Amino acid sequence: MADLTEELEDESSEEGESMTAAEVLQKLEEAWLNEKFSPDLLEIKNDIVDCMLEQIKEMEENIRRAKKGDFRVGIHKMEIDRIRYFISSYLRTRLQKIEKYTAHVLEQEKARGSDETPQMSPDEYTFAKEYSENMENHFKVLALRHMPPNLQALDPKHTVMRPNLDSYVFLRVNEDTAGVLVEEETAEAGEEVIDLEKGDQLIIRYRPVATLVESGAVGLI
Amino acid sequence: MTTSCSNYMSIDDIISTNERIPCKFQVQVQRLGFLDSSSDTDHIQPNTKLELPFWLATALCNRRRHIVAVDMPKQYKEGYREILTADANVVDLHKLGPYYYTFGSHLLCFELPETPDIAKSLLQTFQSRLRKIMDASQNAYYEDTTNLTAKLDEMERDLFKCGQQGLRDFQRWETRASEQLKTSEMVINHRKRKRAVMEETS
Amino acid sequence: MSMDPAEVEFLAEKTMVTVVPNFNQDKIYLIGGEIGPFSPSLPVDVPLWMALNLKQRQKCRIQPPEWMDVEALEEVKQKETDDKFFTAMPSNHYMEITQLLMKYAPEDIPRADQIRTLIKDIWDLRNAKLRSSIDVFVRSDVTHAKLNHLTPMEINTARPFLTRALDQMHMLRTNTQTGLKQTQE
């Protein structure tokens, strides 16, 4: 069976450094955890998904070529099942958020500057648009168009569902980060700033650490 | 509500905003006298007292409009707040509720003088009842939990369910029951209903 | 969002354990890295999921991890009893690894029953501690807390209740801070 530990070019990392398949798998696991626990839709890790699917495909071809009864086949198939679970569960979690917050994620995509990376993959975006049209059409045909003229529109101020960024999450600190503003100044108390030390585990509201999740300085657990 | 998650489509939110509030009309409202079942005039007269659902009260009493003046429902007034301060754990919040916290939070938008006290009371009540809810949801692994949740308001019941969920999932794992791949819940329920219908008709 | 304990276990199955194989095999090149080579009676490190697979095919004996030892665990239990805070566990997945080895390889673990009891005691001790700290936490006015040394399975069991309670409390606390609110439309 072919050696699959050869270095892979990873286009996602800014420094352009290359990662091994094992490292990409580790990244996939982190992305899965973050997506599972973050209330908001995070940036799609398309390169990681594609890279792992590619690895699975190659491995499946190797398996097909393997001799009947090769005892390694079972092990490789198990590993493929495990990786496919990560990918499926990751994309499924994202799909659930896209369905729930469709208008919100489309709004954000629209407001995105050309230099910013999109949250969704092109295919997720297509899905979101079709899903949103299907839903709006449903409202229109069964209800809105039978209503008085001044009530026929959906008022986004009320109807757009947004994730609750103030929900609590558990995290582990990956990099020392000083001066995280966790509470805005209020009438009764001053602002609260904390330092995060590598290895610490915290329970905290998502909002103050949202950018740290995207940057990888903390990971949700 | 100040939480950023919008709940326009929420069944619970719609039902909780139907709770009624004592209102007093400040102006005459023409041709809607029939809303007051205790009188047979064509118009609602000023000073008429009516209990209106929250969704209506909030449209008629706000910073821009003063068509009605609202009063707090009695379960949020000082008398009840004192009872809650004394021992929140013995109070049947479901009887006062059933959406005691959610409805109470809604009421804050009327900006009455006692608003800050109500807000404080809601928070303190929740904090002091929490331990009991946590212990009940963690220790009890009974099939029937109606007893334990009878005096909890809807928000607390939801929390209780979360506690049970964590425990039940863990116990399913511990006994290795989670290893078994299961028929999906909807399919099972669908079959049960179908069987029930067949038995009825046979 | 929540997670099933089976998913926490899934993560735990990545942990490396030592097995003693009864077969010959060159290195296996997995996507996650290379494993082996395997020679009869020579201990080799493999991920737990693979160890369990080999064990079920009667191709190896699993060596219990070093910490899975009655004396060592009694010490851990004593420390957990004495210390007010959570102590560091010898493995971040002590509960899941014990479960899996007890189920699939009980004959490979000396004094398995005692170990099972000790692990359960430690779990219970830590859970009682967790509940008291949750109680202190929610009664205080702090809005975040450090939970060092808590393992993923412990976090996951407390998660549904704790996060919901804090979410609800955050809402009620915001009520008291804003006091006067925007007029609703």
Added chain:
Amino acid sequence: MFGEKALELIKELQRCLDGSLPPFNEEGVRQVLEEMKALFEQNQGDVSATVAGETGLFAGVQLRHAALERNKRCLLAYLYNRIQQIKKMRWEFGSVLPQDIRYNLSEQEVQWFNRYNKCLANYMRSIGEDGGLDLTQDIKPPKTLYIEVRCTTDHGEFETQDGNVLVLKKNSQHFLLRSECEHLIRQGILEHIVH
């Protein structure tokens, strides 16, 4: 009070949170739309009267407008929450719904379901370079490659990935690849046997 019929629709859903879906309440929806029509017409009347010089109608218009918004919210929430259930069915029953469940859907809901089916399938097909990925599979973390299953009904022939053809007869037991029979277990045709 205004909005009561609309609230009835919502309460109807609240009673069925166990995953069952009551028949689409066409009559209820029609009555709510009717109430809205009446409210709107009265308001239009009051507005024209005000333009013509009559005073004191403002409060009534406000009240009716609030009732209109409330009715609208309840109606949309009724449709929305039904769709959530219908969507869940796509994941639990598969792309074809049992006849008796389909019967409880309005024609428009059936259309919504078909469109959802289509855009979900398109999305799943697009994942990766080729072939796509069926996200309705791999719902639980994999434990073993093969599992033992028992048939709960006479299902007929079943072709395994390696080309063998099995007959799935009621109470027959088989040893199958987990990944190829997960759907059948979720749909209740097979039962997973654990020891």
